Amino acid sequence: LYLKHQTDPRNLCLFASYALLHLVVTAVQCFDIGISTKCVAIPEEMGLCQDVGYSEMRLPNLMGHTTLGEVIPKSAAWESLLRTGCHSEARTFLCALFAPICLDTFIQPCRSMCTAVRNSCLQVLTCHGHSWPEALDCDRFPADEDTCLTSISKETPTYRKFFPKPICQGCPVTEELSAHKRVLQTFCQNNFAVKVKLAKRKSASGDSELEIDGRVEMISSGSLFPFGTHTIIQQWLLINTNCAHKMMRGNRVVQYVLIGDVQDSNIIVNKVYLWHRKDTQLMLAARKWKQHKC
Numbered sequence: 174l175y176l177k178h179q180t181d182p183r184n185l186c187l188f189a190s191y192a193l194l195h196l197v198v199t200a201v202q203c204f205d206i207g208i209s210t211k212c213v214a215i216p217e218e219m220g221l222c223q224d225v226g227y228s229e230m231r232l233p234n235l236m237g238h239t240t241l242g243e244v245i246p247k248s249a250a251w252e253s254l255l256r257t258g259c260h261s262e263a264r265t266f267l268c269a270l271f272a273p274i275c276l277d278t279f280i281q282p283c284r285s286m287c288t289a290v291r292n293s294c295l296q297v298l299t300c301h302g303h304s305w306p307e308a309l310d311c312d313r314f315p316a317d318e319d320t321c322l323t324s325i326s327k328e329t330p331t332y333r334k335f336f337p338k339p340i341c342q343g344c345p346v347t348e349e350l351s352a353h354k355r356v357l358q359t360f361c362q363n364n365f366a367v368k369v370k371l372a373k374r375k376s377a378s379g380d381s382e383l384e385i386d387g388r389v390e391m392i393s394s395g396s397l398f399p400f401g402t403h404t405i406i407q408q409w410l411l412i413n414t415n416c417a418h419k420m421m422r423g424n425r426v427v428q429y430v431l432i433g434d435v436q437d438s439n440i441i442v443n444k445v446y447l448w449h450r451k452d453t454q455l456m457l458a459a460r461k462w463k464q465h466k467c
Contacts, residue, residue, distance in 0.1 A: 212275035216241055220377055221248040221255070222268040230272035235279060244271055249377040257411045258338065258404070259294035262324055266290045269322055283321035287311035290324075297412050300341030337396060339409035339440040344416035345433075347445040349452070356458035359444055361467035364434045365395035368448060368459075369406060371417070372426045383410045383417045386426050392459050396435040405440055406431065413442075420445060430455065 210231045215222050219241075222230070233239045238247060248271045255264055269282045288311045295305050315321045360366055368390040376382045389403045397405065409431075410417045421427060428449070433442040446455055 213241065215272050216245060218245050219248055219272065221252055221264070222272040225264065225268050225272070227274045229275040231275050231279065234273055235270045235281065238271070246378075247271070252377045253380070253382065253411060254294060254297060256408070257294075257297050258408045259297050259412075260290045262286060263290050263294055265322065278320075281321050282314055283317045283319070283323040284311050284314040285317050286322055286324040287314050296341050300412055301414065336398075336401060337405070337435045337438045337440050339405060339412055339442075341412055342416075342441055344413070344419060345431075345442045345445050347420055347447065349447045351446065351454060353454040353458040353461065356446065356455055357461065357465050359432055360393055360458070360462055360465070363395075363432045363443055364393075365397050366392040366430055366432045366459075366462075367397070367402060367406060368392055368428065368430050370426050370428045371410070371421065373421065373424050381418075382414070383421060385410070392430065392462060409440060409442060422447075430459070 210233060212229045213232055215225075215228055215230050217223070232241070232244075234244060236244075236247065238244045248267070251267050251271075255267075260266075266282045266286050269280065273279050287309070291305050291309070291311055298305060317323050370386040371383050372386040374382050374384045385403060385407050389406055391397070391399055391402065394402075420429065427447070430446040430448050431442050432444045432446070433440060435441070446452075448455060
């Protein structure tokens with residue numbers, strides 16, 4: 174990130190209080206960048222802006238929050254969005270608003286950064302039935318020729334080829350029992366198969382989320398790399414949260430086999446098998462897979 178020369182200082186009026194699953198947006202008073210502010214340490218409870226490269230923030234911030242008691246819960250509502258990996262600079266964009274760096278003047282995100290984050294993260298919001306909040310209209314931010322944080326991250330096609338991303342999709346079919354030959358046929362028709370344990374957890378904002386409990390076991394790796402698969406599957410669960418919650422059986426930890434494909438550098442989960450000890454056919458298929466010829 175770098176700063177461009179400032180030619181026209183201006184005030185920014187932002188209205189937002191965002192919750193990822195509920196998307197509640199409320200108006201705040203127009204904030205004058207020229208008002209007196211103070212520097213405070215970024216609290217440990219503010220998970221959104223930990224490890225961002227600086228340790229102090231200005232209050233009031235660019236969201237109009239005047240106390241840490243306001244900032245901490247409002248910023249927590251965005252943490253699930255960041256965990257989807259929707260854009261590499263989403264954290265920088267949000268922390269520039271919630272926890273502006275303590276310099277002589279406010280440094281806002283550039284319009285281009287807002288646009289890049291919006292265009293990439295809008296898919297997640299749409300998946301949950303929401304749109305980009307009007308209060309975060311990118312036209313409110315300064316153009317790149319002003320002093321502001323501009324985006325320098327560019328995701329190349331080669332990067333996406335080796336590190337495919339999950340996307341919003343229709344819910345895959347979930348099966349409990351199936352003949353091992355049919356399971357092997359499903360393996361053949363797809364790119365990867367992984368076994369995961371899923372558990373319900375409370376997010377920082379208090380909402381219920383599904384998290385991977387323990388490691389991800391690779392049955393068929395396909396285009397996936399073992400070191401990145403845990404993150405990819407977790408992102409799929411957060412993006413397709415409605416599908417994920419339909420899979421769960423109560424609050425207990427449940428084990429599944431997720432089978433999917435990679436299409437145009439996108440991860441698609443096509444079928445889900447409930448894994449339990451009584452399903453000898455599924456276990457048999459998993460054992461035979463390495464020697465199986467499609």
